[in-house]
Amino acid sequence: MIQISIEQVANQSVKFQVDQELYEITIRTTSKATFFSLKRNNVEFISNEILITNTFLIQARYQATNGNFIFYSLSDILPSYKNFGVNQFFYYATLEELENG
Numbered sequence: 084m085i086q087i088s089i090e091q092v093a094n095q096s097v098k099f100q101v102d103q104e105l106y107e108i109t110i111r112t113t114s115k116a117t118f119f120s121l122k123r124n125n126v127e128f129i130s131n132e133i134l135i136t137n138t139f140l141i142q143a144r145y146q147a148t149n150g151n152f153i154f155y156s157l158s159d160i161l162p163s164y165k166n167f168g169v170n171q172f173f174y175y176a177t178l179e180e181l182e183n184g
């Protein structure tokens with residue numbers, strides 16, 4: 084798994100290259116929740132979904148081409164930019180890594 088650096092700011096975008104695929108993850112925070120959007124090669128295929136800890140960001144299997152993103156939290160608290168890099172982290176795992184557990 085590869086850890087993707089996210090900052091302790093409420094609204095941000097992160098680009099991540101895997102082979103020939105360029106991903107752009109946008110994280111937005113409101114007073115109630117944290118949301119994310121996901122682009123692959125400049126095509127948005129997930130828009131303003133609620134960010135949930137310890138789950139895959141790409142839920143539809145056919146959309147996960149080479150791997151998937153995981154927003155991991157050491158505790159059961161909701162995602163908060165104040166915890167990014169402290170006890171909440173963002174990872175990318177290849178399909179091979181996911182299949183091998």
